[in-house]
Amino acid sequence: MSDSILTVSEVNQEINDALKRNPKLWNCWVTGEISNFKDHIPSGHWYFTLKDEYAGIKAVMFRTRTVATGFKPQNGMKVLIRGSVKLYEKDGNIQLYAEEIYPSGIGALYLAFEKLKDQLSVEGLFSPERKRPIPKFPSKIAIVTSPTGAALRDILHIARRRNPNISLLIVPSAVQGDAAPGEIAGAIEKANSYGDIDLLIIGRGGGSLEELWAFNTEEVARAIAKSEVPVVSAVGHEIDYTIADFVADLRAPTPSAAAEMAIPVLADLHANVAYYAEKLRTRMNYLLEQKHHRLQVLISENSLVRPGWIIEQSRQDLDVRCQQLQEAMTGFVTEKSGILKLLSAKLDLLSPLAVLGRGYTLAYDAKGCVVKSMKQIKEGDSLSLKFRDGSAGCCVNRVENS
Amino acid sequence: MNKDELKQSLTFETGIQRLEQIVRDLEQNNISLDEALELFGEGIRLVKSCNIILDSAEAKVKVLLEDGQGQLVTEQYVSGEN
Known part of the structure; x- marks a missing residue:
């Protein structure tokens, strides 16, 4: 029996354990109306009761969390709270410990x-x-926008100012209310299937979060993602970020800005063309000058200035060769005649006639044979003596053996 | 080339892209005179065409609607302010 007697602490411990075991009560979202709101000074914690028609629960939000909240709750305000349900063991109160709080609806x-x-x-x-x-x-x-909205008026105004020749196609669609997501998605599809479009702007003017809501729907997001034509989103004001902005190929902070970003100024386009025209001309002029210069360089070279130059040069060449040939020939001849002189001198030495030059004489008998021996002659024979420079007839007086 | 033909065969964007390319090609120093003259001629024609596109664009604002049979049709836009 005594085992079943619990202390208060034990009871509270059991309650707390039971609460913690229930995932529904842990990090959950609770909606309700605020009452008994107290902004505790100096701690800065918020204490209030969250209630609905039939029930209430105590709630606390610590200062570390309240500072991140963009508004101050007031009694009677409907809110959405993220937090956990725990027991405050000291007085046995079950409380909602709030981590985040949002005004309901928007939350x-x-x-x-x-x-x-x-x-x-x-x-x-x-x-x-x-x-x-x-x-x-x-x-x-x-x-893609409302045909009667401020967004269209702004875009048309800016388009006309920037490029009066630009072609615009309005694809009407509701941009707020329950039908809006379907209509916006349908309009994006229509624009794509119509074709012949370079760019799609989808958007609307500023409004409350609820009014901009269509641009936060999955239907619109998927239609933008599916579009083959590039999409610029232009929803609300600069501070408004929608899902459409994240999916779009470009986010414009406002519809006016979308027109500014998407539509080039006509004068700029003309200037762009003029820039290339000028670039073409200067480049072509440069190329022509460059080619002309090269031509001048080629022309200034001798072969083109004096076409006969090559012939003249060849002729000169020929003269030089000719002279070389002559010189070579002369040398050859001179050399050969030298050899000839030498040889004939040698020949002279060997000639029997040369012996006559040195004072000897040759004797010929009457038959004209050279007399080489005394046996060939006898007394009374006539001999002819041949000298270097002539001959003399002689008679043999005596023949002796030597 | 009349305006309609021009519109079909050339957009301003492709015209400008081609011009960019032509200028880049002309900036090659070893380009032959024949090539250069041909590119220059094409470039000058493109400049003319691009200007025609800009000036001849139909300054129209139309509304895309579905007719009774679900066909897409366009209508001249009439501003609510007028």
């Missing part, structure tokens, strides 16, 4: 926004690689 939208944003982000719908390039010079732009 729910905010949650949906974050949830869809995470989901599409995971799917890769926001990734930079998916972004289609925005044409620099679109000639036809479609605008």
Whole structure:
């Protein structure tokens, strides 16, 4: 029996354990109306009761969390709170410990926004690689927006100012209310299937979060992602970020800005063309001058200035060769005649006639034979003596053996 | 080339892109005179065409609607302010 008697602490411990075991009460979202709101001074913690028609629960939000909240709750205000339900053991009160608090309605939208944003982000719908390039010079732009809205008026005004010749196609669509997401998505599809469009602007003027809500829906996000024509989102004011902005290929802070970003000024386009025309001319002139200069260089070379130059040069060449030939020939002849002189001198030495030059004489008998021996002659024979410079007839007086 | 033909065969964007390319090609120093003259001629024609495109664009604001049979049709836009 005594085992079943619990202390207060034990009871509270059990309650707390039971609460912690219930995942529904842990990091949960609770909606209700604020009452008994106390901003405790000096701690800065908020104490209040969250209630609905039938029940109430004490709630606390510590200063570390309240500073991140963009508003101050008031009694009677409907709110959405994220937090955990725990027991405050000291007085046995079960309390909602709030981590985040939002005014209701907006809070729910905010949650949906974050949830869809995470989901599409995971799917890769926001990734930079998916972004289609925005044409620099679109000639036809479609605008998905309300035909009576301020956004269209602003875009038309700016378009006319920047380029009065630009072609615009309005694709009418509701931009707020329950029908808006379907109509916007349908209009994006229509613009795509109509074709002949370079760029799509989808947007609307400023409004409350609820009014801009269509641009935070999955339907519109997927239609933008599916579009083959590049999409510029232009929703609300600069501070408004929508899912459409994340999916679009380019986010314009406002519809006016979208027109400024998308539509090039006509004068700039003309200037652009003129720039290339000028570039073409200067470049062509330069090339012509360059080619002309090269031509001049070639012309200035001798072979083209004096066509006969090559012949003259050849002729001169020929003269030189001719002279060389003559010299060579002369040398050859001179050399050969030298050899000839030498040889004939040698020959002279060997000639019997040369012996006569040195004072000897040759004797010939009457038959003209050279007398080499005394046996060939006898006394009374006539001999002819041959001298260097003549001959003499002689008679043999005596023949002696030597 | 009349304006309609021009519109079909050339957009301002492709015209400008081609011009950029032509100027880049002309900046090659070893380009032959024949090539250069041909590119120059094409470039000058493109400049003319681009200017025609800019000046002849139909300054129209139309509304895309579906007719009774679900066909897409365009209508002249009439400003609510007029």
